[in-house]
Amino acid sequence: MKVGKQGRHRRFMLLALAGILMTLYAVPAQEAAAAPSGIGTHARASALIDVESGRLLYSSNGDTSMRIASLTKIMTAIVAIEHGHLSDTVKVSKRAVGKEGSSIYLKLGEEMSLSNMLYGLMLRSGNDAATAIAEHVGGSEEGFVYLMNQKAQELGLVNSHFMNPHGLDEEGHYSSANDLAKLTAYALKNKAFAEIVGTKQKSAPNPHEKWDYRWHNKNKMLSMYEGADGVKTGYTKKALRCLVSSATRNGQKLAAVTINDGDDWADHRRLLDWGFRHYPLRAIVNKGDNIAGYPYAVGQHFYYPLEDSEAGSIHTALHLIDPLTTAYALGERGSLVISLGDRKLGSVPVYEQGSIRLKLQERTDRSNIR
Structure with a gap:
């Protein structure tokens, strides 16, 4: 389906805003997961x-x-x-x-x-x-x-x-x-x-x-x-x-x-x-992973606790940003949005493969490990 220039620009701008507002792990507390097996307490x-x-x-x-x-x-x-x-x-x-x-x-x-x-x-x-x-x-x-x-x-x-x-x-x-x-x-x-x-x-x-x-x-x-x-x-x-x-x-x-x-x-x-x-913590995407069909790579790890039966319900979608934005000028090319079924979990930034931003992010991540 073809999209007009103005419509495409508007879509890019909306996606850019979403990419800026969403950060790794910036996820509000979700509703309690359906219990995979019986568990209870003596508490009220x-x-x-x-x-x-x-x-x-x-x-x-x-x-x-x-x-x-x-x-x-x-x-x-x-x-x-x-x-x-x-x-x-x-x-x-x-x-x-x-x-x-x-x-x-x-x-x-x-x-x-x-x-x-x-x-x-x-x-x-x-x-x-x-x-x-x-x-x-x-x-x-x-x-x-x-x-x-x-x-x-x-x-x-x-x-x-x-x-x-x-x-x-x-x-x-x-x-x-x-x-x-x-x-x-x-x-x-x-x-x-x-x-x-x-x-x-x-x-x-x-x-x-x-x-x-x-x-x-x-x-x-x-x-x-x-x-x-x-x-x-x-x-x-x-x-x-x-x-x-x-x-x-x-x-x-x-x-x-x-x-x-x-x-x-x-x-x-x-x-x-x-x-x-x-509900072990699972790596949904890893920093440096290439995105199939695009010359881009994932900019950050994304982990999420998943029960075994939920693994097949994880979906990712690439959202590109407008080349005229500041984020693009700083090396970002979009965001990879991660969802569990129809519930959005979060997103990670996307850079060109080999981008210096990937290396800079690596150093930042290591510095946060204590």
Whole structure:
């Protein structure tokens, strides 16, 4: 079918815009995949997500808003990291010292770096640390809660609303298993957050004693599950036992969420095992792959978690861009759009075979491996 010059130009421009807006792995959390085999938990609500792609692999009652106890602190930590400076000095107020529940036993007027305060928050679930952090970063606890809800809206957490930074039971304070999975996947991509939640033990200066603070992580998954690297425990009398855990195997990171679960450690082992077994991360295209019938090559790897029966439903489509665009002048020739059935997963840039951009990208990719 022939296309007129103006129509062809308009099509090129639209494709160019799409190519610029779509980046590797820039994929919103997808609906939970159909379970390939039976899996369940003892939780009132649960979810399992592939962190890199954002694909929900499993969800049960996942969109129901519920009390989440100290899983709240996942949001507290990422907001503090993004809005504060880890080297900041946080001064402890009377309001923070008097906070009920779990504590790292801060004293009135005590000063501690925001970095160490975050370790106390996430390893020992200090409600005093949560309040001190909120007051420092947000100017007040109320100001910080505004930032938490703003972040929830930005991430599309439609079944979440925060009233405090610590998770003590309060009307209007809630989230859902699916929202927590999405939030955790986002937070784990932050290097500082991932380092904190994956730490088993942390020492920090104690200005009141001759010995340092020494905090042991409450998250037993770090010691009882191979590859475990986070995230947070939680409990209140109304929320009951809550847990978010993450683990990495064979280059794939998964995060599991359970809310109100009396057997959470066992359930998380089973959920993570199930996810790694049934939805391994697969290379859909590899950087440098030639595109049949064109003098072009794929510019980046693209990985996605797929169940065996889904492999045959992957489709790719080459979208060329207008030679008059800036992207074209910089070496890009289009994008390879990748879909699973009729659902678009993402895209990778396409360059001419032998392009220097392929070599430059190789160096960039290597520099990101730690």
